[in-house]
Amino acid sequence: MEMLGIFSNIESAAGAVDGLIRAGFTEAQIDSLTSVPYPDGVLVRSERRSWFRWLALGGGLCGAAAGFGLAAGTAWLYPVQTGDKPIIALYPTAIICFEVAMLCAIIGAMAGMFLEMGLPALKKRPYDPAIAEGCIGICLSIHPGGEAVECDPGVRPEECIGGISSISAAEQRERAEEIMRAAGVLRIIGEEQP
Amino acid sequence: MSEFQESHNSNVSHNSHSTPPAKNAAHINDDLLSSLRPPTLRWYLLAFFLGAVVAWGLAAFTYQMMNGMYVTGKNRPVMWGFYITGFVFWVGLSHSGTMVSSILRLSQANWRRPILRAAEAMTVFCITVAGMFPLIHLGRNWTFFYMIPYPNQRGLWPNFRSALLWDMTAITAYIIGSSLFLYLGLLPDLAVARDRTSGWRHTMYGILAMGWRGTSHEWSVYHKASTLMAAMIIPVAVSVHSIVAWDFAVTVVPGWHSTIFPPYFVIGAILSGVAAVITLMITIRKAFHLEEYLTPLHFDNMGKLLLVISLLWSYAYFVEVQTIWYAHEPIEWEVFGFMSGKYTPQLLVMLLGNSLLPITCMCIKRLRRSIGVMLVVSLLVNVGMFIERFLIIVPSLSHKNMPFAWGSYSPSWVEISINIAALAGFALLFTLFAKFFPIMAISDVRELEARKAEVLLGRARVPSIAGEE
Numbered sequence: 001m002e003m004l005g006i007f008s009n010i011e012s013a014a015g016a017v018d019g020l021i022r023a024g025f026t027e028a029q030i031d032s033l034t035s036v037p038y039p040d041g042v043l044v045r046s047e048r049r050s051w052f053r054w055l056a057l058g059g060g061l062c063g064a065a066a067g068f069g070l071a072a073g074t075a076w077l078y079p080v081q082t083g084d085k086p087i088i089a090l091y092p093t094a095i096i097c098f099e100v101a102m103l104c105a106i107i108g109a110m111a112g113m114f115l116e117m118g119l120p121a122l123k124k125r126p127y128d129p130a131i132a133e134g135c136i137g138i139c140l141s142i143h144p145g146g147e148a149v150e151c152d153p154g155v156r157p158e159e160c161i162g163g164i165s166s167i168s169a170a171e172q173r174e175r176a177e178e179i180m181r182a183a184g185v186l187r188i189i190g191e192e193q194p
Numbered sequence: 195m196s197e198f199q200e201s202h203n204s205n206v207s208h209n210s211h212s213t214p215p216a217k218n219a220a221h222i223n224d225d226l227l228s229s230l231r232p233p234t235l236r237w238y239l240l241a242f243f244l245g246a247v248v249a250w251g252l253a254a255f256t257y258q259m260m261n262g263m264y265v266t267g268k269n270r271p272v273m274w275g276f277y278i279t280g281f282v283f284w285v286g287l288s289h290s291g292t293m294v295s296s297i298l299r300l301s302q303a304n305w306r307r308p309i310l311r312a313a314e315a316m317t318v319f320c321i322t323v324a325g326m327f328p329l330i331h332l333g334r335n336w337t338f339f340y341m342i343p344y345p346n347q348r349g350l351w352p353n354f355r356s357a358l359l360w361d362m363t364a365i366t367a368y369i370i371g372s373s374l375f376l377y378l379g380l381l382p383d384l385a386v387a388r389d390r391t392s393g394w395r396h397t398m399y400g401i402l403a404m405g406w407r408g409t410s411h412e413w414s415v416y417h418k419a420s421t422l423m424a425a426m427i428i429p430v431a432v433s434v435h436s437i438v439a440w441d442f443a444v445t446v447v448p449g450w451h452s453t454i455f456p457p458y459f460v461i462g463a464i465l466s467g468v469a470a471v472i473t474l475m476i477t478i479r480k481a482f483h484l485e486e487y488l489t490p491l492h493f494d495n496m497g498k499l500l501l502v503i504s505l506l507w508s509y510a511y512f513v514e515v516q517t518i519w520y521a522h523e524p525i526e527w528e529v530f531g532f533m534s535g536k537y538t539p540q541l542l543v544m545l546l547g548n549s550l551l552p553i554t555c556m557c558i559k560r561l562r563r564s565i566g567v568m569l570v571v572s573l574l575v576n577v578g579m580f581i582e583r584f585l586i587i588v589p590s591l592s593h594k595n596m597p598f599a600w601g602s603y604s605p606s607w608v609e610i611s612i613n614i615a616a617l618a619g620f621a622l623l624f625t626l627f628a629k630f631f632p633i634m635a636i637s638d639v640r641e642l643e644a645r646k647a648e649v650l651l652g653r654a655r656v657p658s659i660a661g662e663e
Contacts (some may be wrong), residue, residue: 036641037413046410050418071354074343078351092354096363102430103367110374113419117412121405129389134219
């Protein structure tokens with residue numbers, strides 16, 4: 001379950017994040033929604049390692065192989081014997097390899113970026129158009145109660161569950177709303193009413 | 195009801211401690227999305243005029259297809275004329291948009307932000323226009339698919355030893371790469387446009403924005419991807435124009451067979467591209483009243499860039515000519531003599547537009563900051579660059595190694611019409627783009643405003659640290 005608080009400025013949004021963490025939520029449960037980027041830590045910390053570059057690399061390698069196949073394969077399938085020259089000319093093959101490799105690396109980077117971002121979004125998640133006008137959204141994932149999971153080095157950040165999860169989801173939500181109101185939230189949007 | 199809604203929420207600011215220079219987020223959105231308002235009569239008239247010129251070009255092309263290539267001015271020995279001139283020119287123009295954008299992005303030059311979108315869009319449309327010229331030049335255009343490498347029964351095969359096939363591969367890579375680069379930059383702005391529109395526009399922007407919400411993770415990945423894409427697109431851009439240069443340099447035609455051609459072409463391409471970006475900046479600034487965003491500082495910096503590139507181009511041209519002159523190889527000298535004798539006025543306009551004028555004017559700060567001067571200089575640079583492409587292609591083919599086969603060339607009305615239609619086609623594509631998509635990078639400009647904002651630290655007000663690092 002997610003809830004989204006809309007704040008008019010960055011200071012009140014940061015105040016709400018501090019309050020939520022003090023109340024027992026973890027950084028991993030809190031996300032910021034902004035229309036301009038802020039450095040990591042100004043609102044929330046997302047120390048996740050990025051993996052999409054590997055897809056760019058993979059795309060590049062596949063592209064190089066495809067380029068080689070295209071240039072060398074065509075020459076091999078349709079040979080043009082010119083004097084004593086080799087059928088597969090390395091120089092043109094290298095050029096085609098490079099172009100196709102770069103093309104596939106670029107496509108790989110874009111595809112990887114969208115995959116890592118989780119876009120296109122298949123599920124409607126809380127959002128407010130006021131964010132485009134400069135408001136700050138603080139999105140909180142509420143776990144349905146249960147065991148807390150410490151953010152130890154061996155645990156992935158998204159698997160951490162704050163100590164507050166020992167109380168019910170409804171109570172967690174109430175507590176979070178209180179904190180956000182104290183910080184000066186403009187409005188709170190639940191997952192059900194995006 | 196208008197599908198484009200202006201914000202009335204002017205009291206909403208993303209930075210409560212903004213000092214006067216930092217603009218309100220809603221105010222910036224209003225300004226930068228003003229181009230998406232419903233078209234005016236003037237816009238329709240412009241689009242109609244450009245469309246009519248494109249239609250004229252299509253009619254000329256149809257006439258060429260119906261009657262054959264004899265309707266062009268091409269004849270032995272000059273088989274490359276205005277079409278290939280146009281091709282090289284438009285590839286060159288396309289060069290700088292993405293390149294300038296990438297270099298400025300990688301070097302984190304803050305003044306780049308209002309320029310990026312126009313430069314990136316210019317690249318996509320220029321390379322699209324450029325890509326059409328080889329097809330127009332082919333003759334028997336309905337068999338263009340013979341160039342595409344796939345198993346066939348025709349006994350024909352694409353020969354990858356030909357530089358022309360390298361061209362096709364490189365241009366395909368560049369068109370796709372540049373389009374993705376443009377789309378990447380547009381992504382957060384599409385979300386802003388989505389949130390401010392209704393009706394079909396809202397649906398269109400919603401689909402294109404793919405559910406972007408601006409989470410910290412999305413921004414983090416987005417910035418890493420932007421940097422990676424910028425780093426990857428530069429070698430592709432350089433390779434495209436190097437390959438276009440190799441179309442000439444790997445032949446044994448006098449005047450073409452030169453090792454300096456690839457870097458010379460790349461420099462020339464950047465020169466024409468930078469000039470075209472300046473022309474577009476001036477047009478956008480005037481058309482959408484964006485004087486607050488495209489300030490004299492931007493023209494000053496672009497002017498400095500133009501100065502450096504023009505100096506480099508002049509150096510490369512001098513080296514090329516000086517080597518021919520000093521070596522005095524008869525056929526090379528014959529080609530140069532023919533070019534400078536038959537095309538003296540064009541040569542002088544080229545030297546004036548590409549070298550003399552930009553170097554003298556761009557040395558003076560007052561002139562760099564003058565919009566009128568920048569418009570004249572940038573337009574003349576591109577006139578000079580078109581002439582330069584023509585003077586590279588035609589004189590060398592006119593006076594090749596066999597004097598009994600020397601000839602001359604002048605373009606026919608069909609070739610001139612198609613070249614003018616290409617220019618109109620580019621302008622039409624750009625006009626349509628500006629009507630449907632944010633013409634300035636909103637999130638980039640707003641990020642810059644956030645950087646301008648000051649925060650209270652103790653008793654002092656210090657610049658905020660908001661940035662992309």
